[in-house]
Amino acid sequence: xxxxxxxxxxxxxxxxxxxxxxxxxxxxxxxxxxxxxxxxxxxxxxxxxxxxxxxxxxxxxxxxxxxxxxxxxxxxxxxxxxxxxxxxxxxxxxxxxxxxxxxxxxxxxxxxxxxxxxxxxxxxxxxxxxxxxxxxxxxxxxxxxxxxxxxxxxxxxxxxxxxxxxxxxxxxxxxxxxxxxxxxxxxxxxxxxxxxxxxxxxxxxxxxxxxxxxxxxxxxxxxxxxxxxxxxxxxxxxxxxxxxxxxxxxxxxxxxxxxxxxxxxxxxxxxxxxxxxxxxxxxxxxxxxxxxxxxxxxxxxxxxxxxxxxxxxxxx
Amino acid sequence: xxxxxxxxxxxxxxxxxxxxxxxxxxxxxxxxxxxxxxxxxxxxxxxxxxxxxxxxxxxxxxxxxxxxxxxxxxxxxxxxxxxxxxxxxxxxxxxxxxxxxxxxxxxxxxxxxxxxxxxxxxxxxxxxxxxxxxxxxxxxxxxxxxxxxxxxxxxxxxxxxxxxxxxxxxxxxxxxxxxxxxxxxxxxxxxxxxxxxxxxxxxxxxxxxxxxxxxxxxxxxxxxxxxxxxxxxxxxxxxxxxxxxxxxxxxxxxxxxxxxxxxxxxxxxxxxxxxxx
Numbered sequence: 001x002x003x004x005x006x007x008x009x010x011x012x013x014x015x016x017x018x019x020x021x022x023x024x025x026x027x028x029x030x031x032x033x034x035x036x037x038x039x040x041x042x043x044x045x046x047x048x049x050x051x052x053x054x055x056x057x058x059x060x061x062x063x064x065x066x067x068x069x070x071x072x073x074x075x076x077x078x079x080x081x082x083x084x085x086x087x088x089x090x091x092x093x094x095x096x097x098x099x100x101x102x103x104x105x106x107x108x109x110x111x112x113x114x115x116x117x118x119x120x121x122x123x124x125x126x127x128x129x130x131x132x133x134x135x136x137x138x139x140x141x142x143x144x145x146x147x148x149x150x151x152x153x154x155x156x157x158x159x160x161x162x163x164x165x166x167x168x169x170x171x172x173x174x175x176x177x178x179x180x181x182x183x184x185x186x187x188x189x190x191x192x193x194x195x196x197x198x199x200x201x202x203x204x205x206x207x208x209x210x211x212x213x214x215x216x217x218x219x220x221x222x223x224x225x226x227x228x229x230x231x232x233x234x235x236x237x238x239x240x241x242x243x244x245x246x247x248x249x250x251x252x253x254x255x256x257x258x259x260x261x262x263x264x265x266x267x268x269x270x271x272x273x274x275x276x277x278x279x280x281x282x283x284x285x286x287x288x289x290x291x292x293x294x295x296x297x298x299x300x301x302x303x304x305x306x307x308x309x310x311x312x313x314x315x316x
Numbered sequence: 317x318x319x320x321x322x323x324x325x326x327x328x329x330x331x332x333x334x335x336x337x338x339x340x341x342x343x344x345x346x347x348x349x350x351x352x353x354x355x356x357x358x359x360x361x362x363x364x365x366x367x368x369x370x371x372x373x374x375x376x377x378x379x380x381x382x383x384x385x386x387x388x389x390x391x392x393x394x395x396x397x398x399x400x401x402x403x404x405x406x407x408x409x410x411x412x413x414x415x416x417x418x419x420x421x422x423x424x425x426x427x428x429x430x431x432x433x434x435x436x437x438x439x440x441x442x443x444x445x446x447x448x449x450x451x452x453x454x455x456x457x458x459x460x461x462x463x464x465x466x467x468x469x470x471x472x473x474x475x476x477x478x479x480x481x482x483x484x485x486x487x488x489x490x491x492x493x494x495x496x497x498x499x500x501x502x503x504x505x506x507x508x509x510x511x512x513x514x515x516x517x518x519x520x521x522x523x524x525x526x527x528x529x530x531x532x533x534x535x536x537x538x539x540x541x542x543x544x545x546x547x548x549x550x551x552x553x554x555x556x557x558x559x560x561x562x563x564x565x566x567x568x569x570x571x572x573x574x575x576x577x578x579x580x581x582x583x584x585x586x587x588x589x590x591x592x593x
Contacts, residue, residue, distance in 0.1 A: 018493075020493070020494070023493050023494050023495070024413070024415075024494050027409070027413075027494045027495060027498070028409055028413065028415055030405075031405040031406055031408065031409040032406060032409055032421065034402045034406075034461070034462055034464075035402045035403060035405070035406035035462070035464035036406065036421055036424075036425065036464065037462070038402075038461070038462025038463050038464060039424075039425055039428070039462075039463055039464050040424075041443075041462070042440060042443070042444075042459055042462055042463040043428055043431070043436070043463045044424070044427070044428075045439075045443070046436040046439035046440040046443060047431055047433075047435065047436045047439075049436075049439035049443075050435040050436050050438065050439050053438055053439055053442075054435075060442070102334070105330075106331065106334060109327050109330075109331055110331075113324070113327060115324075115327075115328055115331070117328070117331070117332070118331075120335070121331050121332075121334075121335050122583075123579060124335045124338055124339060125334065125335065125338065126575070126579075126582070126583060126586075127338055127339075127342070127572070127575065128338055129586075130519055130523075130571045130572065130574070130575040130582070131523070131568055131571060131572075132522070132523030132524075132525060132540075132541050132567070132568075132571070133523065133525055133541075134523075134525050134541040134542075134544050134545050134567070135541075135544065135564055135567050135568045138544060138545075138548055138560070138564050139341055139342075139345055139564060140341075141548070142345060142348070142557075142561065142564075143341060143344075147357060148356055148357050148359075148360055148557070149360060150341065150344055150360050152360070153359065153360025153361055154360075157361075183337065183338070186334075188586060191583055191586050191587055192586075192587055195587045214323065215323060215327070244432055244433070244434045247525050247526055251525075251545055251548070265434060268434065268437075269437075269526075269530075272437065272438050272441075273441070273530055284438045284442065287437075287438050288435065288438045288439070291434050291435030291436070291437060291438065292435050294432060294434050294435060295431075295432055295434070295435040298432040299430065299432070302430065
C-alpha cells in the first residue's frame with residue numbers, strides 16, 4: 001500500500017516517464033516485444049501460413065498457383081511418401097522401445113546396485129547426448145565403412161571376412177541407421193528414469209529382498225510399475241517425435257541407398273530444399289502439404305494417446 | 317554389502333560394455349585421426365606408427381574448420397547472450413508481474429509445446445527470405461533470438477518463482493524503478509537458472525544443424541555442423557579421411573569440455589525440461 005502512495009506523490013513532481021505505472025507499461029512493452037512479437041511472427045504465423053502453402057503449387061520463384069487439395073491428392077498416391085512412412089513406422093517400432101529398454105535397465109543398475117564404477121558410467125553414458133547429430137553420424141559413417149570401418153574390423157577379429165558396406169546396402173542400411181539413434185539417446189533417458197527411480201522408497205525393495213526376489217524380479221515387479229507413468233510418457237513422446245526427425249539420417253545416408261533409409265521428414269526436406277537427387281527445383285507447396293500431413297498425424301497421435309491410455313501408474 | 321553374485325558379474329559386464337560402446341568409438345576416431353591415409357586403409361585396429369599431428373593442421377586449414385569455428389563462436393555467442401536476455405525478461409514479465417492479458421500471452425506461447433514445427437519449415441524460410449534474413453549469420457541469429465522458446469520460458473519462469481517477493485518490494489520502497497529492480501534484484505537472484513538455461517542454449521546452438529543448413533547457402537558462412545557435413549560430402553572426391561577424422565575430433569571438443577565442466581548442472585537440468593510423469 002505504501003508503495004502506491006509513494007508513486008502518486010512522485011507523479012506530481014517527476015516527469016511522466018518516472019511514473020511507476022508508465023514505467024511498468026514501458027517495461028512490459030520492452031520485455032514482451034522481442035520475445036512474444038518474434039514468437040508471433042516467426043513461430044505462430046508460419047504455422048498458420050503452412051495450411052495456405054499446402055494448397056499452392058509453387059517453386060519459390062514463379063508466381064504461386066492455387067491448386068486446392070491437389071497436393072494432398074498427389075501425396076496419397078506418392079509411392080515415395082509411403083515408402084518413407086514405412087521406414088518411419090519401422091524406426092518408430094524399433095528405436096523408442098529399445099532405447100527405453102536399455103535405459104531402464106541401465107538406470108536401474110546405476111540406482112540400485114552400488115558398484116564402485118557406477119559413478120564413471122553415469123558420466124560416460126551421457127556423452128553421446130552432448131555431441132551433435134552431425135558428429136555422431138560422421139563417426140558412425142566411419143564405423144560402418146566397408147573397408148576401414150570399425151565394425152568390419154571387429155568382425156574380422158572373429159574370423160568373419162566382412163566386406164559389408166553397412167550403410168551402402170539396401171538390406172542393412174535401415175538397421176544400420178537405427179543403431180546410432182539408440183546409441184545417441186539412451187543417456188538422456190537413463191537420467192530421466194534414474195530420477196524417477198530415486199523417489200521409490202527403499203523399504204519397498206527390502207521386503208522383496210527378504211523374500212529372495214532377484215534383481216530382475218525387483219525391476220519388473222517393483223521398479224517398473226512404479227515408474228510406469230514416466231516410462232509411458234517418454235516412450236510415447238519418443239515414438240511421436242521419431243516421425244519428424246531426420247538429421248541423423250540426412251548425414252548418415254542422405255536417405256539412400258536407393259531410398260532405403262528415406263523417412264518422411266527427409267523426403268519433405270528434399271522436396272523443399274533439396275539440392276541433389278530427386279528434384280532440382282523446390283516444391284514449396286507439396287512440401288508444405290507433407291508437413292501438414294505430418295502435423296495432423298503428430299497432433300492426433302498425441303491427443304489420442306493422452307486420452308485413451310490408462311492413467312494409473314501402478315497396475316499391480 | 318554382499319559379495320558379488322554371478323548375476324552381479326553379468327550386470328557389471330553389461331554396464332561396462334555399454335560404456336565401452338560409447339568410449340571406444342571416440343578413442344578410435346581419435347587414433348585414426350593420427351594415422352596416415354595409407355595406415356588408415358590398411359587396418360581399423362593398428363595404431364599410428366608416428367602420430368600425424370599435422371592432420372589437425374590440415375583439417376583446421378583445408379577443411380575450413382578455423383573459419384567455421386569463428387562463425388560458430390559468433391552464432392552461438394550472439395544467439396546465446398541476446399536470446400538469454402530476451403527469454404529471461406520475457407519469463408519475468410510472464411511469471412512475476414501482474415498485468416492484463418498475461419494469461420492470453422502465456423497460453424499463446426505454450427501452444428508451441430504442441431506444435432511439431434516441421435510443417436512450418438517452408439513458410440519460415442520464405443518469410444525469412446522476404447525479410448532478407450537468409451544466407452546471413454546475423455539473420456540466423458535474429459531468427460533464433462526472436463522466436464522465444466516455450467521450454468526456456470517454463471524453465472526460467474520456474475526459477476523466477478522461487479525468488480522471494482520481499483526483496484522486490486523492499487527495493488520498490490527504496491525508490492527503485494522496475495528496470496532497476498529487474499536488473500539489480502531479479503537478474504542476480506535468477507543467475508543459477510539463467511546459467512542452466514545458458515549451458516543448454518550453448519549445447520543446443522553449437523550442435524544446431526538443420527537451421528544453418530537450410531538458411532546458409534554460402535560455405536564461407538557455415539557453422540561447424542554444416543561445415544563438417546559439407547566436408548564429408550567433398551571427401552567422396554578427396555578421400556583424405558584422416559583429416560576428416562581430425563575434423564570430427566575438433567568438432568566434438570567444445571561440447572565435451574563444457575559437459576565435463578558442467579556435468580552436474582547438465583545432468584540435473586536435463587530432467588528439469590523433461591516431461592513430468
